Amino acid sequence: MTTTDTPAQWTAARVDELRLATRAFIREEVIPRELAPGAYIDEELRALLQAKAREAGVFAPQVARAFGGLGLPIEHWSTVFQEAGYSPLGPLALNCMAPDEGNMHMLAEIATPQQQEAYLRPLAAGDTRSCFGMSEPHPGAGSDPSALRTTAVRDGDGWRISGEKRFSSGAIGAGFAIVMAMTVEAGSSAATMFLVPMDAPGVRVGDALHTMDRAIIGGHPHVHFDDVRVPGDAVLGAVGQGFRYAQVRLGPARLTHCMRWLGLARRAHDIALDRAAARELFGSRIDALGIAQGLLADSVIDIETSDAIIARTAALLATDSRAGTALSSVAKVHCSEAIVRIVDRSMQLVGGDGVSEHLPLASFFAEVRPFRIYDGANETQRWAIARRAAKARAREREAGEPARDELRRWEGGDA
Template sequence: MDFTLSDIGEIYRKRIKEFVDKELIPLEKNPDSFDEHENINETLLQALRGKARQQGLWSLQMPRERGGQGLHVADMAPCYEEMNRSIFGPVVFNSAAPDDGNMIILNKMATTAQKDRWLQPIIDGAVRSSFAMTEPPPGCGSDPSMMQTRAQRQGDHWLINGTKHFITGAGVAAHFILIARTSDDSRKGLTAFMFHKDDPGWEIVRRIPIMGPEEHGGHCELRFTNLRIPDENRVMNVGDGLKLTQIRLGTARLTHCMRWLGLSKRALEIANDYVSHRESFGSKMADHEGVQWLLGEAAMNIQIGRLLTMHAAWKLDQGDFARKEVSMAKVVVSETLHKAVDTAIQLCGARGYSKDTPLEWMYRYARQARLVDGASEVHKMVLSKNLLAEGSDFWQWG
């Protein structure tokens, strides 16, 4: 593959970098910029979203005919990276999870009528969305075959009963994609549905407190008691829920990587600035060999993550599912994010551990990266199975 960014991708990258540097990073120093869940407050967010839309930086991942910018996945990668150099970035450009993954899968798989009703309001920023799949034990986590929530057909409707938890964004979402069991078939037993927050038969049991800063809408526990969903709100065919999930998670995992690389780079930017000015034992910290080792290793790992991410993005653009490539990127980048922020805190000392920089925010946020969208160990297990099945073809170039 050619690692030269396309002309359009480079134009968008530069414009997003300028927006982030000018509009977003300065806001991080003001406590009034944050809501009670340590995210950007809603009033400020809406104002910034308006600016992003005016500047043509809105919904890069969506087609132009629906109000997006129509970028390929490989062009999205450097742009998402630039967005998340600010902790506020992705949501301002309508490129944050879970809306990002939900828009991409609905654009790929929903009917035209479903796109008009369920997708377009998300693209427009009129509503937010959520993806309801994960369940409390003994239900499904990384293993969808353990799904307990059931959908029973009754004429032209489905009745949904069950419980979901850690559902990101559910607290503010209006449009939901729900995965439920429709049969006991190991491969074709799950089906995807859409429902609206005002539909009767479901409730938010609680917003689950977490260690780190939250996305808008938090991570919630949901209970379904005879939620009625018309069959017209089913996405894809009955039994295609696992397929939809796999397609969605492919790009969604990779866009996580793109954003995490931006946070990783920002952490090193903060550390670089500090060690370049701070003197210790008669010289700048940046001149100390031990400091250089820490920075060099972190920079190298970020570049490895970028190459893995771009390779996976390129394969997705070729029509490949890129399952191995996405898994490798997800493992490496999630661990790189944690290491990069940890390194920056170590170099900045008490300043990094304090709230004088966003590093402590990033550190608490970073810990989730090795868990969400499949724990690192699960991805490594899948990669191992591929290696055992393919042998040396695991590394084929084609």
């Protein structure tokens, strides 16, 4: 594994210095370059913003120093990612935007040294972009990954991949894809991840899927793999371990979405606070009217609880990745819903401007709403959370935890 620094190498003062540098960079260089509502980001803007981020010393904070990053350990990502997320363009500028950030993490954890040189190094430097191909058209993989239909079959010392992906964020203009495919070995099938250059013969970017969000470069198109031949060393990690690696990627990846989007929710809340302080209605400032205060207070509560669950999950991911990945489901559900509520309340508090193009709030809403669907739809997460809770309690009972009086009564025992 290619590690970042240890937490001890990052004193509180040093983290705060990076936070403040990111904050200043976002306000001075990024927010003034934000796009008009509905516009898409292009490669020219990406290159400019990333060059500015390098100059400002805030580029690739989460990447190991060996690959040109700042080496920030995961426990401190939220502080910096929230500052970056204050603008929808900030994470792209810092090269900590999805899907590249999640792919960098997985390459650092799983790829061979040769694969890291070929794929992680240029990705971390911003010299290329990537996409992640898991979701497929019906009846293929979506919420249920076991429906995976893309296949990879052995061909001499390599593989041939066939299938169709959709919602492959960033695919237009990406240099490579990490593709999940079913492989059959010794009669049993399992999922395997492959590193596939986007210019390999048989790779074709298909129709764009126009979703409501815009802060993604390269869209969310379909990608076709028409009998694509890749060499044996295109396998990422081990054959048959794809679903396990997906969890390696998804635990931190869904948490970093919480971090970035919480930064954007803070911006929406600041806009609402500023307006509520500036406008008088019925002889009083909006922020002195009780019902409006209730909206503002609820947003503060959503911000603080989201911040707390992110910090707890990041700390756990650093020490116990299995438990951290489990908690990241809880964080994802809580934050994705809290963030939508914060942006929605902020739109409400500024009145008609909230849903107009005079303010960016409606476009912020369009950025954060899809997060309740991707990285595991919230219903899938709740299902998984409940199953884990039931299993954990069953283990406690099996380990001799005494049945509670209420349960004994219900079972017909002595009261």
